[in-house]
Amino acid sequence: xxxxxxxxxxxxxxxxxxxxxxxxxxxxxxxxxxxxxxxxxxxxxxxxxxxxxxxxxxxxxxxxxxxxxxxxxxxxxx
Numbered sequence: 001x002x003x004x005x006x007x008x009x010x011x012x013x014x015x016x017x018x019x020x021x022x023x024x025x026x027x028x029x030x031x032x033x034x035x036x037x038x039x040x041x042x043x044x045x046x047x048x049x050x051x052x053x054x055x056x057x058x059x060x061x062x063x064x065x066x067x068x069x070x071x072x073x074x075x076x077x078x
Contacts, residue, residue, distance in 0.1 A: 003048070004069050010043045011065070020065050027059035037062065044068075050075035 011020045018031055026032045032040070040062075041052045050072060061071045 003072055004065065006047060007044075007065060007068055007072065010040065010047060014039055014043070024064045026064065027062050032062065044072060048072050048076060050078075 008020060011018070014036060015032070018026070020026075023029070023031060027037075037057070041057075044050060044052060052071075052075065056071060056075070061067055
């Protein structure tokens with residue numbers, strides 16, 4: 001399973017009511033709340049063995065699935 005597929009599974013489990021495939025303003029549009037982000041970061045840390053630092057917690061990194069994939073892949077390379 002690739003990064004995007006795994007991320008989609010995590011997101012759909014976290015918030016099944018959101019159309020993650022097409023949404024591009026998950027943070028700016030207040031679709032994901034702070035609790036969602038805390039849960040998501042925890043899941044990403046466990047699933048991908050990455051460390052999401054405070055400086056990574058920017059809306060641009062979490063507004064869309066593609067942005068999250070870029071963040072995950074960048075952190076996996078570090």
